[in-house]
Amino acid sequence: MTSVLQVPEPPTPAEVKVAAARTSRQNRRGLLWLLTPPTAWLLVLYIGSLFFLLITAFWFINPFTSKVVPGFTLENFVSIFTVPAYFATAVRSLLIALAVTLIAIVLAVPIAIYMAKIASPPMRAFLAVTITLPLWAGYLVKLIAMRVVFTENGFLNWLLAPFGISGPGFNTSTVIITLTYLWFPFMALPVYTAVRQIPHSYFDASADLGAKSWRTIRTVVLPLIKPAIIAGSVFTFSLSLGDYLVARFVGGSTQMIGSIIASNINLNPPVAAAFSFVPIAFVLVYLWVVRKMGALERL
Amino acid sequence: MKKFVPVLSTVAAAALVLTACGGDSSSSGDGLSIEVPDVPMMEAVGEPEGQLNIVNWSGFVEPAWTDKFTAETGCVVNPRVAGTSDEMVTLMRTGQYDLVSASGDASLRLIVGGDVAPLNLDLIQNFSDDIVPGMKGQIYDTINGQAYGVPIGRGANILQYNEEVTGTAPDSWSVVWEADSPYAGKVTAYDAPIYIADAAVYLMYHNPELGITNPYALDATQLAAAVDLLKQQNAIIGEYWSDPAAQIGSFVGGNTVVGTSWEILRKLSGEEKLKGTLPKEGSTGWYDAWMLSSTAANPNCAYLWMDYVSTADVNGQIATTFGMAPANGAWCESSEDAKAHCEQYHATDEAYFDQIWPWTTPIEQCVDGRTDVKCTSFQDWTDAWLTIKG
Numbered sequence: 248m249t250s251v252l253q254v255p256e257p258p259t260p261a262e263v264k265v266a267a268a269r270t271s272r273q274n275r276r277g278l279l280w281l282l283t284p285p286t287a288w289l290l291v292l293y294i295g296s297l298f299f300l301l302i303t304a305f306w307f308i309n310p311f312t313s314k315v316v317p318g319f320t321l322e323n324f325v326s327i328f329t330v331p332a333y334f335a336t337a338v339r340s341l342l343i344a345l346a347v348t349l350i351a352i353v354l355a356v357p358i359a360i361y362m363a364k365i366a367s368p369p370m371r372a373f374l375a376v377t378i379t380l381p382l383w384a385g386y387l388v389k390l391i392a393m394r395v396v397f398t399e400n401g402f403l404n405w406l407l408a409p410f411g412i413s414g415p416g417f418n419t420s421t422v423i424i425t426l427t428y429l430w431f432p433f434m435a436l437p438v439y440t441a442v443r444q445i446p447h448s449y450f451d452a453s454a455d456l457g458a459k460s461w462r463t464i465r466t467v468v469l470p471l472i473k474p475a476i477i478a479g480s481v482f483t484f485s486l487s488l489g490d491y492l493v494a495r496f497v498g499g500s501t502q503m504i505g506s507i508i509a510s511n512i513n514l515n516p517p518v519a520a521a522f523s524f525v526p527i528a529f530v531l532v533y534l535w536v537v538r539k540m541g542a543l544e545r546l
Numbered sequence: 547m548k549k550f551v552p553v554l555s556t557v558a559a560a561a562l563v564l565t566a567c568g569g570d571s572s573s574s575g576d577g578l579s580i581e582v583p584d585v586p587m588m589e590a591v592g593e594p595e596g597q598l599n600i601v602n603w604s605g606f607v608e609p610a611w612t613d614k615f616t617a618e619t620g621c622v623v624n625p626r627v628a629g630t631s632d633e634m635v636t637l638m639r640t641g642q643y644d645l646v647s648a649s650g651d652a653s654l655r656l657i658v659g660g661d662v663a664p665l666n667l668d669l670i671q672n673f674s675d676d677i678v679p680g681m682k683g684q685i686y687d688t689i690n691g692q693a694y695g696v697p698i699g700r701g702a703n704i705l706q707y708n709e710e711v712t713g714t715a716p717d718s719w720s721v722v723w724e725a726d727s728p729y730a731g732k733v734t735a736y737d738a739p740i741y742i743a744d745a746a747v748y749l750m751y752h753n754p755e756l757g758i759t760n761p762y763a764l765d766a767t768q769l770a771a772a773v774d775l776l777k778q779q780n781a782i783i784g785e786y787w788s789d790p791a792a793q794i795g796s797f798v799g800g801n802t803v804v805g806t807s808w809e810i811l812r813k814l815s816g817e818e819k820l821k822g823t824l825p826k827e828g829s830t831g832w833y834d835a836w837m838l839s840s841t842a843a844n845p846n847c848a849y850l851w852m853d854y855v856s857t858a859d860v861n862g863q864i865a866t867t868f869g870m871a872p873a874n875g876a877w878c879e880s881s882e883d884a885k886a887h888c889e890q891y892h893a894t895d896e897a898y899f900d901q902i903w904p905w906t907t908p909i910e911q912c913v914d915g916r917t918d919v920k921c922t923s924f925q926d927w928t929d930a931w932l933t934i935k936g
Contacts, residue, residue, distance in 0.1 A: 314639065401799065416784075417801060496792070500786060507932065515925075
C-alpha cells in the first residue's frame, strides 16, 4: 500500500508564497464577513445613537413651542452646575452608586469565602442558587416586590411592629437597599469565582505562619480577589448610576440622574441629553481610577 | 404699493379684533388675541381614507365604539395610548397621527406650534347646543374665536384624603402645602409642570397681594412665589405621582394620606376610607378635546370621527369608561345610570366647575389680559418644575 502512495514534491518557495497569499486573502474575506455585522452594529446603532445624543445636548429649545432647534450652546451643560437641584441630584446619584458598591463588596466577600472554602457542596449549591435566583426574575417584578415589602402597611413594617419600630418607608436609604438587592449577583459571582481559584494550600500556609483568619483574609485573600471586586464594582456602580425606576418606585421624592433625564426627555430633550453625560463622565473617572490602581490589566 | 401696507395691516388688525370680540360670549379669552401660525381649515369632508391614527388617553378609543364607526365609515382606527400630555405633544410632532385627545396643558402648545389645524365646526353636526356651556369656546381650545378642539369631557383635580387618618374632610388645601401639615411625609402631588398652577390657585386665595388673577398667567415674580411654595411642599411630600396605578397603590398602602387626585382614581381604589373634596380655594381641572393634526394624512376620517364621538351616546360611553364628566350634556338625560354618573362627576353642575381653573398652557402673552408685563411660558414652568424636586 505504501508503495502506491505518492510522495508529493516539496513546494518551491515561490509556490509557498502564492499559497500563503491566497489563504490570507481568503481569510481576510472570511474575516470581513465575520466582522461586518458587529462593526455595523457598533458604528450605526451604538456610536451613531451616542453621536445624536451628544449633538442634541448642544441644541436649543424654542421657548414658545418647546420644539428642539439645532444650534450650538453650552447652556445645557452649565445648568448641571448652576441649577442647585441638578447639581444636588448628580452628587446624590454618585453617593448612592458608591454606597451600593461598598455594601455589595462588604456582603459579597464573606459570603464568597464561606461558599468557596467552608460550605458543604449541597450548601454551596443552595447558596449559589439563592444568589443567582433574583437574576431570573424580571426587573420590574423585583422592583414592585420591594415596593410591597417597604410600603407603609407592608411586610417589613408587619415584621418590625412587635419590636415597636418601623421600616424606612420610601426614601434614599430604601433606594440604596433596593439597588444593592438588584445588582448584588453581579458582585457576588465574580468574587466567588475568584475565591474558588485560590488554592487551599495558601490558607494552610497562612495558618502555618501563624496568621489568624482575619489576617489571612486581609493579606492573602483580598489582594488576590481585588480584580474580581473591581470587575463587580464596575457593574454595581454603573448600573446604580443609570437607574431611575428604583428611585421612582421606592424612592419617595428621591431624585436620581435618571429621574431628571426621564422628566426632561419630553419637556426639554437637550437638557436630558446633557444630563446623560453625567453618568458617562462618572464611569470614565471611575475606570481611570481603577486603571491607575493597576486592576484593569487582569480583567 | 408700500403705502397700502399700513392700511392693510390696520384692516387686518381690526378684523382680528372683530373676530375676537365676535367669538363665543362664554369665552374666557374675550378680547385676547393670540398670534398663531396660519394653518388652512378644511372646507368639506370628502371620501374617507380608510385609516385613522389617534393619540389618546387610555379609555378614549375602545372597540366598544370604534367597531361601529369602522362599519359605518370604513375607517380603521389605530389608537396609540399616551401617558402624559408631554408625551402626546411629542407624538403629535412626529406627524404620524391624525388626531389627539389633548388636555388643556397640551392644546395651546400644539396650536401655537402649528401642530394642529383650526376646525370647521359646520362639518361636525353633532357639535351642538348639547355641549355643556362650560366646555364651549374656552381659551384652551378656542383662539381668536376660532375653534381648534371638539370637547370630550372634563374632570377636577380634587383633594383626596384617608378618612381613617384625617377624621373629617380638610376644608383647605393647606394640608398639602404648609410645612406644619399634620400629614407631613404622607402628602402626594401631581408630577408635571402644570401642577404649578395648583400652587398659584392656593396663593390666589391666601396671598392676594401677589395679584394673581389667573393661575395660568404668572409673571416672573408670581412664578417665583409659586415655586417657593412648591419647594416648601417638597419637604413634606411622600411621593409625587404621574402613574395613576401607583397613586392608587400609595393611598391604599397607607404611604399617602392626603393629596391631589381624580374622582375616577378614588372610585377605582375601591376603598371606603378614601374620600374626595373640593376645598375652599377651588382647584384646577383637565378639559380634554379632540384636535386635528395640521399634517393629518386622513383628515376626512378624522372629521367623521369627531362628529361620531360627539353624539350623546358615544360621548357618554367615553365618559363612563374614563371616569369623567361628559361634554355632551344630553347624554345625562338618556338613562338612570347616565344620570347617576353625571351627578357623581358634576357633569352639568356649572357652579361646581366655576371653582375649577381648566388646565391651560401658559404662554408669554398673559392670558388674564395683562399687557404691561410678560408672562412666563410653559418652558419657564418646565425649567422651574425640574428645579423644585431637588
